[in-house]
Amino acid sequence: MSAEAVEQRSLGTAAAEEESATLKEQQDVARGLENFPVSVWPLGAGPRPKPFQYTPDHVAGPGADIDPTQITFPGCACSDTPCLPGTCSCLRHENNYDDSLCLSNIGLEAKYAKPVFECNVLCQCGERCRNRVVQHGLQFHLQVFQTDKKGWGLRTLESIPKGRFVCEYAGEILGFSEVQRRIHLQTAHDPNYIIAIREHIYNGQVMETFVDPTYIGNIGRFLNHSCEPNLLMIPVRIDSMVPKLALFAAKAILPGEELSYDYSGRFLNQISSEDKERIDPEQLRKPCYCGAPSCATFLPYDSSLYCP
Ligand SMILES: C[S@@+](CC[C@H](N)C(=O)[O-])C[C@H]1O[C@@H](n2cnc3c(N)ncnc32)[C@H](O)[C@@H]1O
Numbered sequence: 001m002s003a004e005a006v007e008q009r010s011l012g013t014a015a016a017e018e019e020s021a022t023l024k025e026q027q028d029v030a031r032g033l034e035n036f037p038v039s040v041w042p043l044g045a046g047p048r049p050k051p052f053q054y055t056p057d058h059v060a061g062p063g064a065d066i067d068p069t070q071i072t073f074p075g076c077a078c079s080d081t082p083c084l085p086g087t088c089s090c091l092r093h094e095n096n097y098d099d100s101l102c103l104s105n106i107g108l109e110a111k112y113a114k115p116v117f118e119c120n121v122l123c124q125c126g127e128r129c130r131n132r133v134v135q136h137g138l139q140f141h142l143q144v145f146q147t148d149k150k151g152w153g154l155r156t157l158e159s160i161p162k163g164r165f166v167c168e169y170a171g172e173i174l175g176f177s178e179v180q181r182r183i184h185l186q187t188a189h190d191p192n193y194i195i196a197i198r199e200h201i202y203n204g205q206v207m208e209t210f211v212d213p214t215y216i217g218n219i220g221r222f223l224n225h226s227c228e229p230n231l232l233m234i235p236v237r238i239d240s241m242v243p244k245l246a247l248f249a250a251k252a253i254l255p256g257e258e259l260s261y262d263y264s265g266r267f268l269n270q271i272s273s274e275d276k277e278r279i280d281p282e283q284l285r286k287p288c289y290c291g292a293p294s295c296a297t298f299l300p301y302d303s304s305l306y307c308p
Pocket residue numbers: 149150151152153190191192193221222223224225226286287288289290299
């Protein structure tokens with residue numbers, strides 16, 4: 001075979017490989033990195049979400065105080081006994097999950113969501129320990145689809161019982177000045193993916209975590225806001241002090257239903273008077289098309305991210 005023929009054949013193989021990679025990507029936005037493929041509807045040719053790099057877990061981005069991939073927590077010593085509150089150092093007060101893998105107390109109208117610590121890589125308990133849920137990843141088949149007025153959205157193809165873990169909101173962990181830099185580059189028409197989580201720790205101290213899945217992220221980036229959502233976001237810590245932003249079913253969800261959460265975090269963490277004062281003039285806010293009877297007309301707006 002001539003050198004030219006070899007080169008032509010290898011070019012042909014490269015083109016075929018590229019085509020099959022594109023096909024694979026069309027069939028699975030998660031690129032094989034989740035427990036199941038996540039399809040895009042309509043299947044086959046047609047409009048696709050803007051490309052982004054897929055990661056199932058947070059990655060350190062510019063200005064991150066803590067690298068989210070580093071292990072910061074010690075493990076428990078439960079090798080002979082199951083992890084139970086009182087004896088297991090990972091379970092401070094009560095079980096985080098019940099026997100059906102549902103988050104305990106999800107229905108209770110507590111004012112603040114309780115912190116959740118799962119057993120981690122340094123724990124002596126096994127993989128089947130009941131205090132390991134979010135770390136096992138997706139448990140339900142989900143699909144990215146085009147909504148009428150909100151851009152892309154995420155829906156479930158299976159029923160999801162109330163309290164079950166659905167997916168994470170993962171992306172680059174950023175420092176505050178990088179958040180401000182990125183937000184200033186956005187136009188009013190760009191979808192915003194940056195989320196700020198504020199946790200009241202103790203002594204009035206607040207821990208802030210900024211996650212941006214715009215360029216590197218997981219399927220959580222396709223979740224739209226609803227004023228009457230079916231998911232609840234809870235910070236869950238496993239190996240790192242940087243919380244995983246885990247979304248749990250706030251009610252039983254039927255196949256085909258769009259998944260949504262309240263971008264203001266108001267489901268359990270009710271809005272404070274301080275937050276109310278920070279809410280900005282209406283012209284800066286985007287209209288909300290969630291369609292819920294109690295729709296607040298505009299998307300929640302975190303004015304603290306938009307300071308000069
Ligand atoms: C995290 S992204 C959600 C995915 C996005 N729809 C997409 O196409 O990639 C957030 C953006 O989606 C749009 N969005 C989300 N919920 C919405 C709602 N209830 N009404 C109108 N637009 C919404 C807004 O542009 C918002 O900035």
